[in-house]
Every structure is written in structure tokens, then in C-alpha cells.
Amino acid sequence: MFGKRNWFFPDAELPPPGEGVLQGHESIIVLNPNDADAVLTIRLYFEVGRQPEEFETFVAACTVRCLRTNHPDDMGGCIVPRETQYAIAVHADQPVVAQYGRLDNRQANLAFYTSPGYCE
Numbered sequence: 001m002f003g004k005r006n007w008f009f010p011d012a013e014l015p016p017p018g019e020g021v022l023q024g025h026e027s028i029i030v031l032n033p034n035d036a037d038a039v040l041t042i043r044l045y046f047e048v049g050r051q052p053e054e055f056e057t058f059v060a061a062c063t064v065r066c067l068r069t070n071h072p073d074d075m076g077g078c079i080v081p082r083e084t085q086y087a088i089a090v091h092a093d094q095p096v097v098a099q100y101g102r103l104d105n106r107q108a109n110l111a112f113y114t115s116p117g118y119c120e
Helices: none
Strands: 004-012 025-032 038-046 053-058 063-068 086-104 111-116
Touching: 025 038, 025 053, 053 063
Parallel strands: none
Antiparallel strands: 004 086, 025 063, 025 086, 038 053, 038 086, 086 111
């Protein structure tokens, strides 16, 4: 089996959509390279004063899934606020590989990057 069960992304922030064809967004991308479906519990941590939000989803065996944080259907109904610092924890019942991606077009030289999280 490949992957880890616990992934953490401490630097999340949903940017504004901006204008133009390339809309600002962020995603949690999860690869399940194994033969069993993986159930994920995703927890969103916010700054002091707001309780964490948690939901379950899944990634089928031998597939990849992109969870767009600006799509409540992908986020178990959670509404992720734009331009707000928060963190993401992904806990899986099967080992998976996860990364975080953000497209930020608040300036002319837009920035797109992905980052593997801390895992164990």
C-alpha cells in the first residue's frame, strides 16, 4: 500500500475569484493508488473564535479526486470563507497521497502552486 493516513496543510486561504478566464481557487487533491476505497474525514481549522468544521467524503480505489474548496458540494456542505487564513487536516482510513493547490490571481502575475502536506 502506498501513501499515509494523516495529511496536514497549515497554509490555506481561498482567494477571491478575480476576473478573466482563470478564476482564483484552491483544491485538495487526493490520490488513492490502492485497491480499496478510502473514506476521508476532512477537518477545517480556523483562527480563534470559530469552531473547526468537519465532514466525510471518499476517494475510490485507484483514482484521484480534486475537492474544490469553493464548491460546497465537494466540502460536505461547508462554506469556506474567501481571504481567510485556515488549515486543513485529511484523515483517511486507507493510505492516500494528498496535496494542496491554489490559483491566486489578485495581481497581474498570477500565482499557481501546489504543495504536499505534512504527513504521518
